[in-house]
Amino acid sequence: MLLELAAQRRVLFFGGKGGVGKTTVTASTALAMADSGKRVLLVSTDPAHNLGHLFDRKIGPSPVRLAPGLDGLELDPELTVEKHLEEVTAALRRIMPIHLASEIDKHMALSRDAPGMQEAAILERIAEVVEQSSAYDLIIFDTAPSGHTARLMALPEMMSVWTDGLIKRREKADRFTAVLKSLASDKDMGNKTFGGAPHEIEEDRESRIRRMLNRRKQRFAGLRDVIADHQKTAFVIVLAAERLPVLETIELSEQLARAGVNVAALIVNKRLPDGLQGFLAERKTQEEIHLATLTRHLGKLPRHDLILAAHDVLGVEGLRQFAKDF
Ligand SMILES: Nc1ncnc2c1ncn2[C@@H]1O[C@H](COP(=O)(O)OP(=O)(O)O)[C@@H](O)[C@H]1O
Ligand SMILES: [Mg+2]
Missing domain, CATH: 1.10.287 (Helix Hairpins)
Known part of the structure; x- marks a missing residue:
């Protein structure tokens, strides 16, 4: 189910509460798609980077090869x-x-330390990655836990407004500078120097700054278009069959819908297997109660359950094995 969904998309975002298995599911999907012959870029935007631990190697802000057809990178919010x-x-x-x-x-x-600074910086890097990754067939993002992610997804809209404001202010400042300059040159009439070089450099600078702002604006607009294209881009929420992850998933999915994001699937991870006795059978009944709440609110979304394994999922082989149930 998850692999069919991934096969039809160009950009996939995975989100959900910490600890539910988001990074594991995301990385397994990326690896399975690379195994199927796609060129895949796996990007972590979660400040608590785990890709490196999962693949047991150092991953930084530029892509490194993780497996044939699979590159990975970690965006560091502080550095960004x-x-x-x-x-x-x-x-x-x-x-x-x-x-x-x-x-x-x-x-x-x-x-x-201003609120939203990290989100804005990370969002710009996400936009950059999407814009500059034409060498890949599929880009998969392992995003930070819930609330943060939805704010990020709603941001391209807000960021465009922000850059628009800056550009307008810049234009006003340019006009002001022009007036000052004309006044100054009137005053200097007596000892005016010819050639106009400093003047030209000044204008050069002005347009460079405007170009930078326009570039940023285009980049955000590009990301907004990508997110709005529901054929190409989808969001997958990973959760556990517990009370809080279920409630947060319902909320997150509503926030994302409001931001125009296509939530395409719910992955319920770490489900207890059938045929349990006693304490574990009771826990399994609890799972069913929480999942009934999920169905009541988000019954229309495709859902896929993954069983809790006896061991942690680790390394390329572990991830490959895990993806067999996708
Ligand atoms: N279905 C599963 N069965 C067993 N262990 C799992 C399963 N899914 C994830 N894990 C383990 O749970 C831990 C947390 O997973 P991780 O993907 O890092 O969560 P998140 O990214 O949501 O914080 C890891 O040790 C991982 O190996
Ligand atoms: Mg993680």
């Missing part, structure tokens, strides 16, 4: 925010008067 702030600081320093440098630094230090 740093890079993002460096870019913005450099741009601001270029346009602001020198005596404001310390103000810029103060502003940037505050921005680092």
